[in-house]
Amino acid sequence: MTGMVATEADFDHAPGLLDGAANLALTVERCDLGYWFREVAQGTLRGRPLGYSGELVTPDYLREPGPLSEALRLELAYRSLDEEAATRVLAYYVTTAPDIPELEFFSTQLLDEARHHMIFRNHLLNVGVPKGELMDFVRRTGAEYQRRVLRPVQDFAITLVRDEGDFVGAVVAFAVIIEGVLAASTELSERKWGVLDPVAGEIARGAAIDEIRHLAVGSSYVRDHLIRHPEDRGHVLEVLRRGRQLWDQLEDEEFVMHRERLFQEGMQPHAEALRDYELFPGRRLIDTTPQERWELAAKWNDDLADARLRFMGLPEAIDLLRAKAPRIL
Secondary structure (H helix, E strand, O other): OOOOEEHHHOOEEEOHHHHHHHHOOOOOOOOHHHHHHHHHHHHHHOOOOOOOOOOOOHHHHHHHHOHHHHHEEEEEEEEHHHHHHHHHHHHHHHHHHHOOHOOOOOOOOHHHHHHHHHHHHHHHHHHOOOOOHHHHHOHHOHHHHHHHHHHHHHHHHHHHHHHHHHHHHHHHHHHHHHHHHHHHHHHHHHHHHHHOOHHHHHHHHHHHHHHHHHHHHHHHHHHHHHOOHHHHHHHHHHHHHHHHHHHHOOOOHHHHHHHHHHHHHHHHHOOOOOOOOOEEEEHHHHHOOOOHHHHHHHHHHHHHHHHHHHHOOOHHHHHHHOOOOOOOO
């Protein structure tokens, strides 16, 4: 605990997403509605109703046409669509929850994802998208991304939870195949924008704290289920194999690399501000390339998946998933 807030929910003291999501153990019983009101609504979100501190201001240069503002707009539009899709999918998890602990936890996760949709969407207003055109801009900008990347992922989760009635398989899908991949993108976003746009950095930080909880609870749920029902091990591995097949079909590189090339061009005029800022220890952000950041996201995906699969008692799935996860969802 940090003061009155659990450390994993404390905005200033929670671990980074990759470390926290890889090592933290939380359960649906612990993360009930009471936990959410106490640790999240009155903890993580205190003073940040829109996802960031009121004293932070978006720099003027991000409202000016150019590659940096375009990179940010693309990222925010895609993340808005991600979070909207997650909110809608999670409605089925709430509907089919087998007991009250699952009902309460996935209700809070649904609310978290709806909040993420709000904060990513609203930050587009800060960078100059007119309010009356906001969702038209998001849907127009992300139309191909939604068709080629997001919708197949959304359909996979809905097939499991709604059509097949496979609640445990659906939790596996969300924790490993879907949100487990988003973790690396969220961590990279927080680190990339922390100096260039402190508002975007804080928004990503708050979302990451929520995702730590989602991944930790999802992984614990699967682990505990397999301890009680070892006969389901083969079924869970089959869900992961289906997820791997889905990854093979996604065309994500085009969207990620286009955005990263824009970011690369756009950060050059800010080299002085980024002079001492490291993306990770020993490597300055200004010295990285789009390809390097793409490969870094792949490594983070692998590291996180390795840790969570071992935690769930599924080490044999590590090689199945290694280096095939998409870099953005």
